[in-house]
Amino acid sequence: MSELVYVVAKDSVLQLSQKQTMNADECPLICFKASMDKRILCATEDLSALLTIEFFGEVVSPPKCPPYTEVKAVQKGGRNAAWFVEHPLFSGVVRQYRRGGLIGKFIRSHYIWQGEEQTRSWEEFKVLHYLYAKGVPVAKPIAAVYQRHGWWYQAALITEKIPNTxxxxxxxxxxxxxxxxxxxxxxxxxxxxxxxxxxxxxxxxxxxxxxxxxxxxxxxxxxxxxxxxxxxxxxxxxxxxxxxxxxxxxxxxxxxxxxxxxxxxxxxxxxxx
Known part of the structure; x- marks a missing residue:
């Protein structure tokens, strides 16, 4: 069963909460943890009932068909870890997190584990969810995932494709x-x-x-x-x-x-x- 959570803007932190707060300085936004994998944070309940880690290419590999009907690598940007994907429910971009610079030559896709709310993917999802709800023209967030390996984790994000740009x-x-x-x-x-x-x-x-x-x-x-x-x-x-x-x-x-x-x-x- 999907788990409903709220994105709450409190002071300078976007947090997840099990219940909606009503303080004037907070902005509760609904999102869902996937019913089959609580590591996946989803924008809608329909997606939370569908998405598995396969939609993210297992976080480390290119996404595949199925679950997608079409997969195409993004030619520029994304550090060779971004793909345009087509699904009956959405046209999206899957981006797996990769390090740049000198450290990226030695540690390409692993980040230090500090809790699920501090994962790069969940943090970016919360910011996008917040801005999109405010009407700022950003890519609509679809879902975010992390995969933990002891002291480390890897991560990926799906956003809606912005066409004709x-x-x-x-x-x-x-x-x-x-x-x-x-x-x-x-x-x-x-x-x-x-x-x-x-x-x-x-x-x-x-x-x-x-x-x-x-x-x-x-x-x-x-x-x-x-x-x-x-x-x-x-x-x-x-x-x-x-x-x-x-x-x-x-x-x-x-x-x-x-x-x-x-x-x-x-x-x-x-x-x-």
């Missing part, structure tokens, strides 16, 4: 340097979405131009990849830190064009404060 880098290149009006409009929309995230006190510690998706036809901006994101107690210097990180990434990937676009984002962001 390109990265912010691709969008800037698509518009081109000459169309200043369109670039300014895009920067304004990016700034608005980042500001909305900040108003809900979420610190996206890895805000870069690949973690911002653009639907050019609908003029919509989405934020993705909230691994290690956290809820802050109040607005502060961390907001500008997010923007500075994005600026550095735009400079790295697009040079002067990226730096100019970052200035436009910064201008519109501070105009909306």
């Amino acid at each position: 390109m990265t912010l880098v691709q969008a800037i290149q698509h518009i081109g340097e000459q169309n200043r009006e369109s670039l300014d409009g895009l920067a304004k929309e990016v700034a608005k979405v980042v500001m909305t995230m900040h108003q809900h006190r979420v610190n996206h510690v890895d805000l870069n131009a690949f973690n911002i998706l653009i639907d050019m036809a609908a003029s919509k901006v989405y934020l993705i990849d909230f691994d290690k994101a956290r809820l802050e107690q109040q607005l502060g210097s961390w907001c500008q830190d997010n923007l500075n990180r994005l600026r550095r990434h735009l400079l790295k990937t697009l040079g002067e064009q990226g730096g100019d676009f970052a200035q436009l984002i910064n201008k519109h962001y501070h105009c909306t404060e």
